[in-house]
Amino acid sequence: MEDKAMNRAAWSILPFPSASNSASRRAQRKDFLSALRASQSPVILDFSPCRSLSFEDIDLLLECMAHVAGRDTQVVFVSGSRATRVLLEVTRISSLAPVFNSIEEALAPPETGAVRDAEDRAQDRQGVSQSQTLWSA
Amino acid sequence: MVPGGDDFTGMRAARPHGLAAFASPRAPYSSRLPILGNDVLQSWTERVRKLGVQSLWLASGAGVQAATSALAEFARQGIERLLVIELKSYAEMDLADLVRFHCERRSPVTEAHDAGGQLGVRLLDRPALRASGEKHESSCPPTDSVQTPYQFSGYSKRILSARERQELVADGLTGACAMRPLGTQIREQVWIGEDVKVATSARILGPTYIGARTVIRAGATIGPFASVERDCVVDCGTTVERSTVLPDTYLAPGLLIRNGLVDGGHLEHLGWGAAADLESAGLGNRIPRRGSSRNPFSAATTDACSRGDNALVPNFALSSSAPQPWLQVQL
Numbered sequence: 001m002e003d004k005a006m007n008r009a010a011w012s013i014l015p016f017p018s019a020s021n022s023a024s025r026r027a028q029r030k031d032f033l034s035a036l037r038a039s040q041s042p043v044i045l046d047f048s049p050c051r052s053l054s055f056e057d058i059d060l061l062l063e064c065m066a067h068v069a070g071r072d073t074q075v076v077f078v079s080g081s082r083a084t085r086v087l088l089e090v091t092r093i094s095s096l097a098p099v100f101n102s103i104e105e106a107l108a109p110p111e112t113g114a115v116r117d118a119e120d121r122a123q124d125r126q127g128v129s130q131s132q133t134l135w136s137a
Numbered sequence: 138m139v140p141g142g143d144d145f146t147g148m149r150a151a152r153p154h155g156l157a158a159f160a161s162p163r164a165p166y167s168s169r170l171p172i173l174g175n176d177v178l179q180s181w182t183e184r185v186r187k188l189g190v191q192s193l194w195l196a197s198g199a200g201v202q203a204a205t206s207a208l209a210e211f212a213r214q215g216i217e218r219l220l221v222i223e224l225k226s227y228a229e230m231d232l233a234d235l236v237r238f239h240c241e242r243r244s245p246v247t248e249a250h251d252a253g254g255q256l257g258v259r260l261l262d263r264p265a266l267r268a269s270g271e272k273h274e275s276s277c278p279p280t281d282s283v284q285t286p287y288q289f290s291g292y293s294k295r296i297l298s299a300r301e302r303q304e305l306v307a308d309g310l311t312g313a314c315a316m317r318p319l320g321t322q323i324r325e326q327v328w329i330g331e332d333v334k335v336a337t338s339a340r341i342l343g344p345t346y347i348g349a350r351t352v353i354r355a356g357a358t359i360g361p362f363a364s365v366e367r368d369c370v371v372d373c374g375t376t377v378e379r380s381t382v383l384p385d386t387y388l389a390p391g392l393l394i395r396n397g398l399v400d401g402g403h404l405e406h407l408g409w410g411a412a413a414d415l416e417s418a419g420l421g422n423r424i425p426r427r428g429s430s431r432n433p434f435s436a437a438t439t440d441a442c443s444r445g446d447n448a449l450v451p452n453f454a455l456s457s458s459a460p461q462p463w464l465q466v467q468l
Contacts (some may be wrong), residue, residue, distance in 0.1 A: 057420030082411030083138055086404060092393050 010038045013103060017060065018049035029060060036067055043073060044106055045097075048080030055089045065096055076106050166297055168224035170383050171366050173309045173346045174319025174330055177227050177296055182466075185220070185230050192467050212266035219266055220396065223257030226292035229315050235260060237289055244285035251293045270410060299381075299398040299405045306364045306381055310344035318346040318364075327360075330367060348384065368424065378454075380407075385424045392420055 014035055017028035036043065045064065050057065070074050077099045079085035085101070087092040100106040168177055176193075211219055220232065230249065235258070235456035239247040249258040288379055292314045294305040309316040310326060318328035327341055330349030335341065339353045349369035353359055356374040356457030365371060367384040372390040382388065383400040396408045401423030404418025415421035 002190040052414055052417065054417050058418055058420075082406070082409050083413045085422075086397075086406045087410065087415075089406075090392050090394060090397075090404065090413065090415070090420060091418075092391065109369050 002008070003079070008042050011044055011107065012041050013044045013046055014039075016045055016048050016057070025056075026134045033067070038066055039073065043068070043075050044078055044103060045075060046078045046080065046103060047084045047103075049077060050080065050084060052083045054099075058087070058091055058093075061093060065093070076100060077108055078103050104108075139434065166299060166302065166383070166398070168296055170400075171319075171348065172227070172302065172305055173316060173328075174294065174348050174367065175309075175316055178224055178420070180227060180316070181222050181224065184230065188220075188232050188236065195466055208261070208266055212263060215263075216266065217263050219261045221259050225257040225297050226293055226295045227314075228256050228258065228289060229255075229291045230258065230289055230293070231291075232258075236364075238287050239285075240283045240435065246284045247285045247287050248284045249289050251289050253293075253295070254371055256289060256293055256295075300407050302383055303379070303396075303398060303407055307362050307379075309342075310346060310362060310364070320348070334344060334359065354390075368426065385426055387422050387424050388415075389420045 012035070014032060017032050019025040019028050020079055045061075045132070065075070076095045077088060077094070077097055079088060079099050079101060085094075085099060088099055098106075125129070150390075153462070163165060166282050172357055179406070191285065192439075200325050207221070208221070214382050219319065220236075228249070235247065235249060240258040245262045245268075248261045249256045250251065289312070292308075294301040294308075294314075296305065298300050302410070305314065305316065308314040310328075318323070320328040320333075322328050323341065326343030327345050329335075329347045332350045333353070334348050334351075335353040336355040336357070338355045339349070340358045340360075341353070342358065342360035344362055346364045347359060348365060348369065351369040351371070353365070354373045356376075357371045358376040358378070359365060360373065362376065362379040363377045363381070365377060366384045366386075368385045369382050370387045371377060372388055372392075372468040375388050375392040375394065377388070377394045378396075380394045380397045380399065382394070386399055386401050388399065394404070396406060399415070399421060400406045402414060402421050404413045404415050404421070405411075406413070451452070
């Protein structure tokens with residue numbers, strides 16, 4: 001994890017397709033999957049461009065996870081918005097890979113994640129949150 | 138008078154005072170949506186009935202203006218005292234004590250508060266009603282300078298808030314408040330309504346409530362601290378935990394609903410304060426029901442009210458062309 005903080009270039013940051021029209025979307029999807037396949041480094045899937053997730057997005061996301069499942073590729077998600085984060089939890093996709101709020105947070109040293117984790121546990125004790133999306137590797 | 142309300146319900150009592158109550162449901166959580174199968178309006182109606190009141194008025198209109206004009210109309214009819222209940226909270230309040238307090242203080246307006254602020258329950262005397270009407274007609278903002286607070290220390294929750302709604306569900310399931318799940322208790326802290334279908338492989342973890350005609354499919358897990366209200370379908374493998382699913386909701390297979398409130402295709406996460414659209418993600422939606430209405434006040438009420446039914450105060454609808462935005466109900 002220290003490597004992650006020190007060497008941002010070692011991570012591939014892939015923006016999740018967010019085009020609204022179907023032609024652009026298909027092109028983006030193709031490029032996205034190609035980039036994912038070709039990536040030799042850990043991958044950050046960045047949902048920041050997406051306001052929310054449609055059923056096509058979830059389908060694509062599951063396809064991504066299937067691609068990386070048989071490889072030794074590390075994947076993390078950057079949710080970008082709370083709505084996306086909620087959907088990642090609802091679909092249980094957040095149990096497959098860690099979720100961060102921003103790229104900076106994803107690349108931060110693990111201590112930050114640990115602090116955030118502690119904050120989330122404090123929320124859990126209040127009976128309002130059960131987040132499992134923050135982590136420390 | 139009814140901040141942010143699109144509809145409201147009003148009640149007027151024939152004796153011993155002019156009494157009224159109003160509701161201010163807010164999308165997406167109407168005050169008429171059931172909580173553990175219970176209707177909060179019915180709960181308030183029972184409390185009004187205990188005052189010896191024989192009839193009340195239920196009103197529905199277009200928010201603040203309609204509510205204010207309704208009050209002015211009551212003043213014009215010569216009503217001496219009016220009890221106004223906005224249906225925004227569930228409170229185990231002794232209304233007789235409120236009336237006693239009001240009479241002792243001789244204040245034109247008494248407003249019930251709890252630690253969180255106003256509960257939407259107030260008593261108004263004729264001068265206050267008249268003043269409300271005048272302020273409405275002159276478009277002046279209402280002043281609260283003559284209000285006397287009635288501090289309520291009993292059990293109360295605001296039902297328009299998803300979080301407090303879920304707290305009320307948890308309290309109802311554990312006996313921490315007087316509200317009990319409407320159904321049959323099949324084992325410790327597990328209640329189900331009529332015609333519920335639960336697959337053999339589904340797990341029900343108490344405390345939990347499953348409303349009438351709801352279907353729980355194979356491998357689903359409901360609970361703990363879950364309330365799935367009437368006419369829902371929870372598909373295979375989905376988990377509903379520490380959450381409420383409002384009526385007529387379909388949840389797709391394999392989901393994890395935790396610390397949330399789901400209403401059709403809308404999910405509010407109680408911990409993160411975030412909402413998500415399940416419908417566009419293909420994860421959930423509203424189940425259309427033939428002949429039913431999501432309007433908090435549907436037409437069926439009128440007949441039942443005219444029969445003087447003592448059962449649940451049914452739904453009723455007031456058309457926009459109705460001469461008055463309220464309806465009389467015999468208790």
